[in-house]
Amino acid sequence: MSKAEMIIGTDLTKESALAIEAGLKWAENLGCHGVVMHVHQTDVTATMAAISPEYEEKMEELIESIHFELLKKLELQLKPFVKKNDDVESTVVFGDRARSFIRRASSKNCKMIVFGWNKDLSKDSFWLASTIDRTVRASFVPILVIKNEKALAPQRVLIPFILNQGFIDSFSWIETVGNIFTPNFQFVHYVNSKKGFLSSEMTLENLAEIYPEKAYLLNKFYQFIERCRMHGSQVDISIKDSSQMGVKEAFEQDVSFYDPDLILINTHGLGGLERLYMSSFTEWVIKGLPCSVFVTKTKKAQW
Numbered sequence: 001m002s003k004a005e006m007i008i009g010t011d012l013t014k015e016s017a018l019a020i021e022a023g024l025k026w027a028e029n030l031g032c033h034g035v036v037m038h039v040h041q042t043d044v045t046a047t048m049a050a051i052s053p054e055y056e057e058k059m060e061e062l063i064e065s066i067h068f069e070l071l072k073k074l075e076l077q078l079k080p081f082v083k084k085n086d087d088v089e090s091t092v093v094f095g096d097r098a099r100s101f102i103r104r105a106s107s108k109n110c111k112m113i114v115f116g117w118n119k120d121l122s123k124d125s126f127w128l129a130s131t132i133d134r135t136v137r138a139s140f141v142p143i144l145v146i147k148n149e150k151a152l153a154p155q156r157v158l159i160p161f162i163l164n165q166g167f168i169d170s171f172s173w174i175e176t177v178g179n180i181f182t183p184n185f186q187f188v189h190y191v192n193s194k195k196g197f198l199s200s201e202m203t204l205e206n207l208a209e210i211y212p213e214k215a216y217l218l219n220k221f222y223q224f225i226e227r228c229r230m231h232g233s234q235v236d237i238s239i240k241d242s243s244q245m246g247v248k249e250a251f252e253q254d255v256s257f258y259d260p261d262l263i264l265i266n267t268h269g270l271g272g273l274e275r276l277y278m279s280s281f282t283e284w285v286i287k288g289l290p291c292s293v294f295v296t297k298t299k300k301a302q303w
Helices: 014-030 044-049 053-081 097-107 119-123 131-138 165-169 171-181 204-210 212-230 247-258 272-278 280-288
Strands: 005-009 033-040 088-094 110-116 143-146 156-160 184-191 235-241 262-267 292-297
Touching: 005 014, 005 097, 014 033, 014 053, 014 110, 014 143, 014 171, 033 053, 033 097, 053 088, 097 110, 097 131, 110 131, 131 143, 131 280, 156 171, 156 247, 165 171, 165 212, 165 262, 171 212, 171 262, 171 292, 184 247, 204 212, 204 235, 212 235, 235 247, 247 280, 262 280, 280 292
Parallel strands: 005 033, 005 110, 033 088, 110 143, 156 184, 156 262, 184 235, 262 292
Antiparallel strands: 143 292
């Protein structure tokens, strides 16, 4: 059986060079075949179809020339990070960026997609159309967004959670991160104290009082925490009051306080109105916070 792939997206900028370095390190740790992929954003098929037959051959030559030049740039970008016998390939494709990454991930045994973070995206008012956002929404594999060098070997991982099946499904990836890097895991859960749930000293056991109908999920969480500790990771759980400022503001304060190397978060990967309401927190975390983000997926989404 062939190795699983780790797809590492690059737009040939210095920001994506950091993603290549981190992505190849994660690929090596996970035993994956690294695929560094650049997508030239153009609809070549439509362009070809609009041209009369006598120019088709010239267009094919032009495309081949563009492909060759982009591949040279990509290999130049790869050079500092790849040794002779590394299990890495580089590829250039033409088309829509997000769809191209999803197609590659769908057609291969793909473990994860890795992107670098371009700080200019923070100024992009049309965020919903960005490559990262669209890929997070549509991908059925996890997405790792690299924002700084700390993601090369994260030692502090912050995990906001909602007690649902999606959170339970993310345990395998949290455990994988723990086995590779042995970080400190800080889990945070937010409760609205106006509903009378939150006391001054809230512990994980108190969640059984808040969510009596979720005893099965809580038991799974207890067992998982013990496994993480057995493998050498420190695990802390905090239950926070979000009634005064809202979950986003409370989490932003926690990010400043804990200073994590990585935020790990689960998302539904939904589209349409469901995505607008249920995944907005994940989009905000990716766009608005300075930390690298590892997004695990609850289920495969549809375009």
